[in-house]
Amino acid sequence: MDVPVHLVLRSTRVVTPEGTRPASVAVSGDAIAAVLPHDAEVPAGARVEDVGDDVVLPGLVDTHVHVNDPGRTEWEGFWTATRAAAAGGITTLLDMPLNSLPPTTTVEHLRVKQDVARDKAHIDVGFWGGALPDNVKDLRPLHDAGVYGFKCFLSPSGVDEFPPLDQEQLATSLAEIAGFDGLMIVHAEDPHHLAAAPQRSSAKYADFLASRPRDAENTAIENLVAQARRLDARVHVLHLSSSDALPLIAAARREGVRVTAETCPHFLTLTAEEVPDGATEFKCCPPIREAANQDALWQGLADGTIDCIVSDHSPSTADLKTPDFSTAWGGISSLQLGLPAIWTEARGRGHTLDDVARWMSTAPAALAGLHRKGAIEAGRDADFAVLAPDETFTVDPAALHHRNRVTAYAGRTLYGVVTSTWLRGVRIADRGTPAERSGRLLERNT
Numbered sequence: 001m002d003v004p005v006h007l008v009l010r011s012t013r014v015v016t017p018e019g020t021r022p023a024s025v026a027v028s029g030d031a032i033a034a035v036l037p038h039d040a041e042v043p044a045g046a047r048v049e050d051v052g053d054d055v056v057l058p059g060l061v062d063t064h065v066h067v068n069d070p071g072r073t074e075w076e077g078f079w080t081a082t083r084a085a086a087a088g089g090i091t092t093l094l095d096m097p098l099n100s101l102p103p104t105t106t107v108e109h110l111r112v113k114q115d116v117a118r119d120k121a122h123i124d125v126g127f128w129g130g131a132l133p134d135n136v137k138d139l140r141p142l143h144d145a146g147v148y149g150f151k152c153f154l155s156p157s158g159v160d161e162f163p164p165l166d167q168e169q170l171a172t173s174l175a176e177i178a179g180f181d182g183l184m185i186v187h188a189e190d191p192h193h194l195a196a197a198p199q200r201s202s203a204k205y206a207d208f209l210a211s212r213p214r215d216a217e218n219t220a221i222e223n224l225v226a227q228a229r230r231l232d233a234r235v236h237v238l239h240l241s242s243s244d245a246l247p248l249i250a251a252a253r254r255e256g257v258r259v260t261a262e263t264c265p266h267f268l269t270l271t272a273e274e275v276p277d278g279a280t281e282f283k284c285c286p287p288i289r290e291a292a293n294q295d296a297l298w299q300g301l302a303d304g305t306i307d308c309i310v311s312d313h314s315p316s317t318a319d320l321k322t323p324d325f326s327t328a329w330g331g332i333s334s335l336q337l338g339l340p341a342i343w344t345e346a347r348g349r350g351h352t353l354d355d356v357a358r359w360m361s362t363a364p365a366a367l368a369g370l371h372r373k374g375a376i377e378a379g380r381d382a383d384f385a386v387l388a389p390d391e392t393f394t395v396d397p398a399a400l401h402h403r404n405r406v407t408a409y410a411g412r413t414l415y416g417v418v419t420s421t422w423l424r425g426v427r428i429a430d431r432g433t434p435a436e437r438s439g440r441l442l443e444r445n446t
Helices: 078-087 107-117 136-145 165-177 190-196 205-211 214-231 244-254 266-269 291-301 337-348 352-370
Strands: 009-016 021-028 031-039 046-048 055-058 062-066 090-095 124-126 150-153 181-185 235-236 259-263 384-393 413-423 426-430
Touching: 009 031, 009 352, 021 352, 046 107, 055 352, 062 337, 062 352, 078 291, 078 413, 078 426, 090 384, 090 413, 107 136, 107 291, 107 384, 124 384, 136 165, 165 181, 165 214, 165 352, 181 337, 190 214, 190 413, 214 235, 214 244, 214 259, 214 266, 259 291, 266 291, 266 337, 337 352, 337 384, 337 413, 337 426
Parallel strands: 009 046, 009 055, 062 090, 090 124, 150 181, 181 235, 235 259
Antiparallel strands: 009 021, 021 031, 055 384, 384 413, 413 426
16 A cells, blocks of 8 residues: 555444445545455554444534534533534534524624634534525625535524525525525425414424424425526425425426435434423424324435435523423434434334445535545545444433433434444544544535
């Protein structure tokens, strides 16, 4: 080999773009130098880490995380969020532009966010910008400053400083972003359908579910696709919950509309039928829907209509999770638990860890243009999640690293223990315990 190798990570099961196979992954500096046969001779001077039959996956890439830092750091912060991510096998996250103060809607605000994150990141961190009714002039400067794209809401976001776009404002922002071939990522719920739905103060989950009907998602996505088609814009549907929208998305892609979609662990592993009344740790928007809807989302993943699985980690302080679904903060914290939660459900449905790696690493990296992430192959960053796939554990909130240890997964027994996490060839977590901080701030095209 032409480059000095300092680490060889060896396993009988390494998930590569060509499939899972026995391999020795040679690391030079912070990058993968080569994927060698399992029994390849170890280069002189290299340290061998043999993980036996544990599975080596590419480090997970979570492109949908609300870190809330600065401004609402009592909800979450870069130190705690990135430690939780490292413990869960995530090596890269992209921070959402809202729930922090200030929101990431100008270059100045982006710099504030970067300054706060720089010395707190245990994993690599990049940033989305925000598209608001009054910041069209800021979109290109934010793009040039390195954000990975722009988030907008089509219905109220839950925080006053991040108002939604109406259809005319969406068209204006999309046209601007399409002009530099940027990406718009969209919280797609139609405000008119939400306003028409029954809204009542209630601890009953059924009442909350009725207040966020599928039609709100379906109509918003239909309108978004129409705008993207007209403007030849790149759009991405965030946290898809309604399986009814899958045929629309699939048809649009066949026509050449540049639309992608994600869903989240909670939509794939939790069901409306099992949510207890008053258990607002299960509240999110759009909501967890019925088991039949969940089955259809899994089919959408299997056939490629849904591209990726990301957390939408959206924490709050425990006091905001009041028993009333109408007033409780909506958000589910799952940074540390996404991989085992998904693997537990996926293995029961006949999917493989190759599928999980595609959905949770390769596809999110491709969505954001993180070209050094998302696969175990030469030239990529040496980012790995090592998983004992047949080992189980019961979720104990006290063992979680995110700031407020509220979780919808408490007490669940899950398959898949993350035994170690590696960032650019450095072990950053060992069986759930984060190591020294070694994350970097990322900018688009760097």
